[in-house]
Amino acid sequence: xxxxxxxxxxxxxxxxxxxxxxxxxxxxxxxxxxxxxxxxxxxxxxxxxxxxxxxxxxxxxxxxxxxxxxxxxxxxxxxxxxxxxxxxxxxxxxxxxxxxxxxxxxxxxxxxxxxxxxxxxxxxxxxxxxxxxxxxxxxxxxxxxxxxxxxxxxxxxxxxxxxxxxxxxxxxxxxxxxxxxxxxxxxxxxxxxxxxxxxxxxxxxxxxxxxxxxxxxxxxxxxxxxxxxxxxxxxxxxxxxxxx
Amino acid sequence: xxxxxxxxxxxxxxxxxxxxxxxxxxxxxxxxxxxxxxxxxxxxxxxxxxxxxxxxxxxxxxxxxxxxxxxxxxxxxxxxxxxxxxxxxxxxxxxxxxxxxxxxxxxxxxxxxxxxxxxxxxxxxxxxxxxxxxxxxxxxxxxxxxxxxxxxxxxxxxxxxxxxxxxxxxxxxxxxxxxxxxxxxxxxxxxxxxxxxxxxxxxxxxxxxxxxxxxxxxxxxxxxxxxxxxxxxxxxxxxxxxxxxxxxxxxxxxxxxxxxxxxxxxxxxxxxxxxxxxxxxxxxxxxxxxxxxxxxxxxxxxxxxxxxxxxxxxxxxx
Numbered sequence: 001x002x003x004x005x006x007x008x009x010x011x012x013x014x015x016x017x018x019x020x021x022x023x024x025x026x027x028x029x030x031x032x033x034x035x036x037x038x039x040x041x042x043x044x045x046x047x048x049x050x051x052x053x054x055x056x057x058x059x060x061x062x063x064x065x066x067x068x069x070x071x072x073x074x075x076x077x078x079x080x081x082x083x084x085x086x087x088x089x090x091x092x093x094x095x096x097x098x099x100x101x102x103x104x105x106x107x108x109x110x111x112x113x114x115x116x117x118x119x120x121x122x123x124x125x126x127x128x129x130x131x132x133x134x135x136x137x138x139x140x141x142x143x144x145x146x147x148x149x150x151x152x153x154x155x156x157x158x159x160x161x162x163x164x165x166x167x168x169x170x171x172x173x174x175x176x177x178x179x180x181x182x183x184x185x186x187x188x189x190x191x192x193x194x195x196x197x198x199x200x201x202x203x204x205x206x207x208x209x210x211x212x213x214x215x216x217x218x219x220x221x222x223x224x225x226x227x228x229x230x231x232x233x234x235x236x237x238x239x240x241x242x243x244x
Numbered sequence: 245x246x247x248x249x250x251x252x253x254x255x256x257x258x259x260x261x262x263x264x265x266x267x268x269x270x271x272x273x274x275x276x277x278x279x280x281x282x283x284x285x286x287x288x289x290x291x292x293x294x295x296x297x298x299x300x301x302x303x304x305x306x307x308x309x310x311x312x313x314x315x316x317x318x319x320x321x322x323x324x325x326x327x328x329x330x331x332x333x334x335x336x337x338x339x340x341x342x343x344x345x346x347x348x349x350x351x352x353x354x355x356x357x358x359x360x361x362x363x364x365x366x367x368x369x370x371x372x373x374x375x376x377x378x379x380x381x382x383x384x385x386x387x388x389x390x391x392x393x394x395x396x397x398x399x400x401x402x403x404x405x406x407x408x409x410x411x412x413x414x415x416x417x418x419x420x421x422x423x424x425x426x427x428x429x430x431x432x433x434x435x436x437x438x439x440x441x442x443x444x445x446x447x448x449x450x451x452x453x454x455x456x457x458x459x460x461x462x463x464x465x466x467x468x469x470x471x472x473x474x475x476x477x478x479x480x481x482x483x484x485x486x487x488x489x490x491x492x493x494x495x496x497x498x499x500x501x502x503x504x505x506x507x508x509x510x511x512x513x514x515x516x517x518x519x520x521x522x523x524x525x526x527x528x529x530x531x532x533x534x535x536x537x538x539x540x541x542x543x544x545x546x547x548x549x550x551x552x553x554x555x556x557x558x559x560x561x562x
Binding site: 090096105109 | 446462506
């Protein structure tokens, strides 16, 4: 059973995309309230699949996924949206919504559990861009607009799939700090899939994945050993950080 | 700011619609007591204007829906093969001599063809209980080509005047409008539009992708199916009542977005209003410019629509 402090509890799940080869087998994971976890691993390691399973977009073949105490499959879509919010890696912006229109979508589940639109725009620094089209914004501002929407949505668990991709280092740091601030402010929890191993050290906990398996979880300093980096990413620390 | 724009849009639409009724094809005073003028107004102009409004509203709103659920800004109500299905069904009915329903035979055949096409596209577009935009689009485009090919074959083999006449009607002509189809068309379109407006939040969410919609608390596949049915119903009504009228469903939602933003709660009703007004205006222009010869409304909408569309793309870069 799930403890009171757990927001996501994944137990022994198996998952397959084609019903033939198992992508995940016997995978377990726990996210506690207030935790901010960086999910890291090479391309194809299963980070996105893991987040999609955690948010209920995909369903496991076996095992159970619990969110805030109950099986995720038992929630209605609206109730689920009030508990867990997922930001996909690729979002279609063909329709030119404004920042304000996007932020207001956080209210669609009807529970009114999050911040007001004004508060969310203020925290994400977008108050003066509320009427701008989202696709006109810079990459960093665009991701902040999506975070504003998540703040309005008010879910206690945030799952972000590679939100730092294609951002300059300045915006990457800015976004990580903003996510940390949100988690601390709302006592929520978040899993952020990222690619840049250097940024992992800014998180309190890291979960390393490879080939559909969780290799190690823990504080970055303990987890990211030379041996693990070599095993998972097939590069040495020397390749990563250079000499000295 | 937004409210002013909306009031302006609604006010301009009402003025244009009234002008079309009383000025299009020769001026008639709204206070006329002349029996002939009254006759023209109530038996010719009003049903034709109302038909243009229903057809235009259906096209504008269904275009906005399809651009959202198919996540393709170039989608229009005809992209799913519904119009080709209606044309083929009407032409086949005429070749086979199905006239059992009298005046209603042709519209009924067109409607059955349109709805059958929706069902086939829906079945082909479904994969393991989900409706994806890509599958729906491919199924619709493929089916549209097939129906058009069969229609062409039918035309080349048939010397029947009726088939040619059906084709003229199906390619956008409001001059056969009467009161008989009006209540059915109005009710069906209103149902489609009403359902879509009630679910407008889901349409916004779907426009940003299925995973995003899921995260916001919707079942993407279920919502897409509901919108597909609503848009199909409106398209079927528009093809049955007015034939195939180009550019309204494609252009109007884009033009309305520049007034109101992209939120579907305003976009859907205002696309319906703007589509209705645009088609009423196009029909009035078609009746007037080289009177007494009439230019079919579909030609006018394309002549006005194409340059305006290019202007919008150049001005706004998207």
